[in-house]
Amino acid sequence: MLKNLPPLAPFRPRLLNDLKGYNSEKLAKDMGAGATVGIVALPLAMAFAIASGLKPEAGLWTAIIAGFIISALGGTSVQIGGPAGAFIVIVYGIVERYGVANLLISTASAGVLLFLLGLFRLGTLVRYVPVSVVIGFTNGIAVLIGLSQVRDLLGLDIAKMPADFFSQISTIAQHIASFNLYAFGLGAVCVAGLFVWPRLWAVDSQFRRQLDKIETVSALRATSRLPAPVVALISLSLLAWALSLPVETIGSRFGGIPQGAPAFALPDFSWETVKMLVTPTLTIALLGAIESLLCARVADQLGDAPKHDPNQELMAQGIANTVVPFFGGMPATGTIARTVTNIRSGAVSPVAGMVHALTLAAVVLLAAPLAAHIPLAVLAGVLMFVAWNMGEWREFGRLKQFSNHYRIMMVSTFLVTIVFDLTVAVELGLVLAVVFFVRRQSGIFRADAISRNSQQITFRLYGSLFFGAVAKIDPIVAEVEASPTPVNVMLDATQLISLDTTGLDALEQLHKAVHKRGGHLGMVGLNEQPKSLMERSGFAAQLHTFK
Structure with a gap:
């Protein structure tokens, strides 16, 4: 019996293939791309964690640990893994309802499920999710992300935001009097800067054309390579610190970011807890699979690397999500924005993703104390921008x-x-x-009468006769039962594509009606699938052969 089961997916990371023929030129490209993406990931990782109801270091170390594992073991050449905006609403709801400890258990359990999905070659099933459903929930998540950032963007004095949509709106309305103009100003400038910065340095921009006429601007021109979120984070944090603006910062809310690697800790696993967390576990696994494989498909379209292996990618995502909770991390998946940045920065192999993780680790270990001065309104502005770009509003x-x-x-x-x-x-x-x-x-299937006389009626069947279309056989049965004399029925099945057991049952009922009236039922032109089912069920032997 086991011999009939499909073979398991082989565990072969894309890194092994990409290292063949790897040279110093490719390493230089990967180093440059990885360093760029590592800098881009810094503000996003902190913002995603804070918006999810976690401490900023949870997002940072998820980006580092999960990002490294996903690149090293994944099925794509250039995808970047880590915390994603799509998880914000999900994680925040789980934390509110079950607590951080149970979030870690859900994430680890989801990781096991993701690995099994890849191992049993179920990665392609994600492609069966209709694009309308993907766009619908993506836009919905974008709206919820934007709403979750209103508190910090407006500087409202709210101790804790509820998880559901209407409660959030009510809470914001109740505390609108605590509006902080300075926080709103920082957040608004941040959002505006994120829109303007890349357009400012575009090759065809008027600013760039005027700048090219000046010879001594090499240092200024070099800043064009800095990612917009990093520019906003550094400049606005310095501004708030220099002017001593009365706004909430990472330091005032969280006490800063620990300057050191997180400790390994085992969550308190129990079978009862795992059973209680079935729904959040399935949610994390489903969203992680969809996001990672959608991201991989985007990477395939943008880059020249070989097409991704969905099963290997899911196994890597599973391992990453199983490991990260033991270091206090949050769910991880493929991230489209950072993957696109990686491709455009010249990445050619998973080494770039591994360098991205190491770069981020170096920044966290060396410059963690500086993060205490980052205003939360600036991170809210970054996430507002992420939410806008995430939604497919058109x-x-x-x-x-x-x-x-x-x-x-x-x-x-x-x-x-x-x-x-x-x-x-x-x-x-x-x-x-x-x-x-x-x-x-069911609308495609039809049964048309092509000839009729006192002794025989011939119908031609089109399409698939399955459970959704069997009602269209009822008029033939009714006509046979209403006939005052015996009548033979011939079914031309040359255009019948497929037949299921419910459709077979409908044909059997037709056969009984015809036989009861003293007539015969025959079929001609059977295709392979309908013929096979009818022979296996014994129905084919009951059909009459007309001369």
């Missing part, structure tokens, strides 16, 4: 171009993600996708 304007089925799936997934949670939204989206698919397929 898809709402394009809805009129698509079918009602597409619109219903996308809008319902979007709304349910906001009002309830991601798991319910994806479940609803998949159920709607199945219902609409069945409806479309």
